Amino acid sequence: MREVAVVSSAIHQVEALTFTTDVQLMIPLVNAVRDAVGITQDDVDFTCSGSSDFLAGQAFSFVHTLDAVGAVPPISESHVEMDGAFALYEAWVKLQTGEADTALVYSYGKSSPGSRRDVLAAQLDPYVVGPLWPDAHSIAALQARVLLDAGLATPEDLAAVAVRSQRNAVGNPNALRSSADVTVDDVLAEAVVADPLRPSDLSAESDGGCAVLLAAGDRARSLCDRPAWITGIDHRIDPQALGLRDLTRAPSAALAAERAGATTGRLDVAELHAASTAQALVLHREFGLGDGVDVDPSGGSLAADTLMAAGLVRIAEVARRISAGDADRGLAHASSGPCLQQNLACVLEGE
Amino acid sequence: MGSLGERTAVLGVGQTEYRATRGDVSVAGLVREAALRALADAECTWADIDAVVIGKAPDFFEGLMMPELFLADALGCAGKPILRVHTAGSVGGSTALVAASLIRSRVHRRVLTLGFEKQSESNATWALSLPQPFSVSINAGAGGYFSPIIRQYMARSGAPELIGCMVAYKDRRHALRNPYAHLHQHDLTFDQVVEAPMLWDPIRFSETCPSSDGACAMVLGDEAAGDASDRPVAWVHGTAMRSEGNNFPGRDEVSPQASRDCAADVFAQAGITNPRAEIDAVEMYVPFSWYEPMWLESLGFAELDQGWRMVEDGSTSLDGGDLPVNCSGGVLSSNPIGASGMIRFAEAALQVRGLAGDHQVDGARRAFGHAYGGGAQYFAMWVVGAEKP
Numbered sequence: 131m132r133e134v135a136v137v138s139s140a141i142h143q144v145e146a147l148t149f150t151t152d153v154q155l156m157i158p159l160v161n162a163v164r165d166a167v168g169i170t171q172d173d174v175d176f177t178c179s180g181s182s183d184f185l186a187g188q189a190f191s192f193v194h195t196l197d198a199v200g201a202v203p204p205i206s207e208s209h210v211e212m213d214g215a216f217a218l219y220e221a222w223v224k225l226q227t228g229e230a231d232t233a234l235v236y237s238y239g240k241s242s243p244g245s246r247r248d249v250l251a252a253q254l255d256p257y258v259v260g261p262l263w264p265d266a267h268s269i270a271a272l273q274a275r276v277l278l279d280a281g282l283a284t285p286e287d288l289a290a291v292a293v294r295s296q297r298n299a300v301g302n303p304n305a306l307r308s309s310a311d312v313t314v315d316d317v318l319a320e321a322v323v324a325d326p327l328r329p330s331d332l333s334a335e336s337d338g339g340c341a342v343l344l345a346a347g348d349r350a351r352s353l354c355d356r357p358a359w360i361t362g363i364d365h366r367i368d369p370q371a372l373g374l375r376d377l378t379r380a381p382s383a384a385l386a387a388e389r390a391g392a393t394t395g396r397l398d399v400a401e402l403h404a405a406s407t408a409q410a411l412v413l414h415r416e417f418g419l420g421d422g423v424d425v426d427p428s429g430g431s432l433a434a435d436t437l438m439a440a441g442l443v444r445i446a447e448v449a450r451r452i453s454a455g456d457a458d459r460g461l462a463h464a465s466s467g468p469c470l471q472q473n474l475a476c477v478l479e480g481e
Numbered sequence: 482m483g484s485l486g487e488r489t490a491v492l493g494v495g496q497t498e499y500r501a502t503r504g505d506v507s508v509a510g511l512v513r514e515a516a517l518r519a520l521a522d523a524e525c526t527w528a529d530i531d532a533v534v535i536g537k538a539p540d541f542f543e544g545l546m547m548p549e550l551f552l553a554d555a556l557g558c559a560g561k562p563i564l565r566v567h568t569a570g571s572v573g574g575s576t577a578l579v580a581a582s583l584i585r586s587r588v589h590r591r592v593l594t595l596g597f598e599k600q601s602e603s604n605a606t607w608a609l610s611l612p613q614p615f616s617v618s619i620n621a622g623a624g625g626y627f628s629p630i631i632r633q634y635m636a637r638s639g640a641p642e643l644i645g646c647m648v649a650y651k652d653r654r655h656a657l658r659n660p661y662a663h664l665h666q667h668d669l670t671f672d673q674v675v676e677a678p679m680l681w682d683p684i685r686f687s688e689t690c691p692s693s694d695g696a697c698a699m700v701l702g703d704e705a706a707g708d709a710s711d712r713p714v715a716w717v718h719g720t721a722m723r724s725e726g727n728n729f730p731g732r733d734e735v736s737p738q739a740s741r742d743c744a745a746d747v748f749a750q751a752g753i754t755n756p757r758a759e760i761d762a763v764e765m766y767v768p769f770s771w772y773e774p775m776w777l778e779s780l781g782f783a784e785l786d787q788g789w790r791m792v793e794d795g796s797t798s799l800d801g802g803d804l805p806v807n808c809s810g811g812v813l814s815s816n817p818i819g820a821s822g823m824i825r826f827a828e829a830a831l832q833v834r835g836l837a838g839d840h841q842v843d844g845a846r847r848a849f850g851h852a853y854g855g856g857a858q859y860f861a862m863w864v865v866g867a868e869k870p
Contacts, residue, residue: 177724182540182546182547183539183540183541183567184540184541184546184547187611187613188611188613189538189539189541189542189608189609189611190539190569190609190854190855192567193569193727193855193856193858193859194727196724196726196727196858197726197727197728200726201724201725201726201739201858202725202726202729203725203738203742204723204724204725204737204738204739204742204743205723205724205725206721206722206723206724207568207722207723207724208566208568208575208578208579208722209566209567209568210564210565210566210567211540211547211565211566211567212547212564212565216564216565219564220564220579220582223579223582223583223586223588224582224586226586226587226588227486227582227585227586228486229486249546250546252540252544252545252546253545253546253547253550253551254551255551256508256543256544256545256548256551257507364562365562366560366561366562367550367553367558367559367560367561367562367563368553368559368560369553369554369558369559370550370551370553370554371554374554381560382560385560466547466550467547467550468550471550471553472550472553472563
């Protein structure tokens with residue numbers, strides 16, 4: 131495989147971007163990742179983005195967002211209707227062909243104009259599940275309940291994940307939910323939203339975007355003092371039907387992590403894309419995360435969960451820690467679909 | 482920079498019948514029908530497939546958000562990777578190109594790629610015209626958007642008024658030879674095409690594409706898979722994608738620079754210097770009739786302002802033309818939007834495999850597949866050949 135690294139990244143997440151268009155959101159982020167390494171769009175060989183028309187409320191919404199990049203003269207470009215982590219995967223594949231040495235990846239989502247928990251029901255089987263309009267919190271709660279009933283976690287375990295996220299998120303300007311002194315008892319004292327999940331068990335819904343610049347080989351070394359090398363990346367999916375799956379497991383997450391090399395060798399850091407504390411615990415188990423791993427140092431997606439960008443944000447967060455010299459090897463995870471149906475694992479390493 | 486890529490072959494093609502309404506199947510049933518036919522054509526099973534790349538146009542067309550999630554098991558994806566591409570109208574072509582990049586990069590050995598649309602589930606003009614808080618909608622649909630650009634072409638080139646009707650009549654005649662085509666207008670006359678109601682002047686009802694349900698799939702493989710195939714395969718000789726902004730000073734909307742750049746790139750990869758002489762069959766994205774002469778010029782098959790002459794003298798007809806265009810009937814005869822680009826790519830592959838049936842171009846060795854989308858901003862193209870590049 132060709133050496134490919136993250137050489138710069140930019141993140142912006144807030145509670146609601148009520149008066150900001152997608153273009154206005156993305157211009158500073160796209161500029162930031164190019165400026166950070168001193169290149170212009172002319173030096174970018176491939177561009178790939180991820181977003182959702184359902185969030186934008188507009189068909190072909192990504193066409194307009196291209197204005198944030200400046201596709202004049204024309205560029206080699208693609209788009210996935212997926213989290214930006216999957217756009218990064220497509221860009222990584224493009225760099226593997228040797229037809230590109232640099233790639234700009236970005237993604238964004240504004241879910242605040244609608245009710246996210248209801249909108250996500252449109253992802254479900256439209257014939258036998260969708261018409262019941264089960265909301266995303268209720269589905270997350272089903273998974274948490276199965277986990278508790280199987281004796282694989284206690285309510286205290288769930289609360290401890292929430293506490294870790296909120297404490298880690300202190301000082302992260304892109305986190306919505308943080309607290310230096312929150313305790314397990316504080317979380318357990320919250321009223322349940324969807325039994326057994328409490329507000330702190332559910333990811334904090336944010337609007338925002340993320341941009342990442344990739345470069346191959348010596349080009350990466352020339353652009354960045356300490357590139358975050360992608361030494362493994364893989365993604366897998368499970369069937370969606372909840373009744374066909376053991377919801378205490380996420381086989382596609384385990385498989386992706388194994389194929390990305392995350393299950394062998396030391397990990398200093400892991401950033402998880404979980405919509406609930408219960409999902410975070412499922413992922414801990416699938417990835418075999420031990421005590422030595424700093425999990426969700428940014429607070430993870432529980433602290434700020436931007437639909438279509440939260441997975442790419444995880445990659446950016448791990449890459450930053452590697453480029454800063456705070457970690458040598460880390461796992462970034464992205465997911466999509468109900469109950470961790472689809473999962474991507476990306477292992478990043480410093481040189 | 483420079484391709485280090487694995488040679489890529491089209492091992493199999495599968496299409497559903499294109500119809501106004503495929504009420505007999507679910508969305509899952511529709512995509513599975515095309516996928517199974519592609520697997521059969523490639524003499525593969527689900528177990529041979531390493532990954533799936535699926536594409537479709539806006540999710541509002543069915544009212545399903547990221548439908549690839551619930552389609553994963555219908556497409557045999559349990560435990561496998563699936564990517565969902567969306568690049569406006571060019572998506573079917575772009576999807577095939579992402580799948581090809583998975584082979585070229587040697588990440589995978591066999592990839593199933595599929596485009597679909599089930600337009601009968603919703604209303605495309607509604608889906609394309611949702612009101613937006615920060616902009617004024619022209620509520621014109623695609624025809625209203627493109628008609629002024631066609632007018633510009635007519636004024637610039639001096640093309641006679643009925644060139645568009647000639648394209649529409651030709652493509653509908655071609656469609657009679659394609660059993661999968663949506664429109665089979667056996668008794669259609671040229672006069673009927675001309676006399677059809679004007680929808681968006683100068684685009685008549687007869688010069689616009691239908692709304693279709695349907696899916697198209699291909700199995701792509703690496704060099705070893707192509708060599709091992711007992712059936713004829715199509716080798717990929719070049720692939721290119723380009724995008725440009727919708728609005729900027731000096732933009733040539735009739736022949737966008739992204740279109741010209743994309744064509745120059747793909748022909749250079751294929752070693753083609755004279756596209757008209759070296760390409761035997763063209764499957765081009767023509768949702769409105771006039772786009773045939775416009776793209777002939779933009780892609781380099783005709784000189785500037787001369788593309789309409791190729792229509793007028795029958796050069797693009799399957800019956801005696803030297804550059805048959807849209808032998809399948811094209812988008813004008815079948816338009817499941819998310820699949821329409823992939824159908825172009827797949828039909829090009831069928832031509833060089835010699836498997837195009839009644840609409841086969843005799844002895845086709847190299848064929849060109851093309852798709853575009855957005856406000857003529859997104860382009861995806863490939864050249865395929867009977868010989869290994």
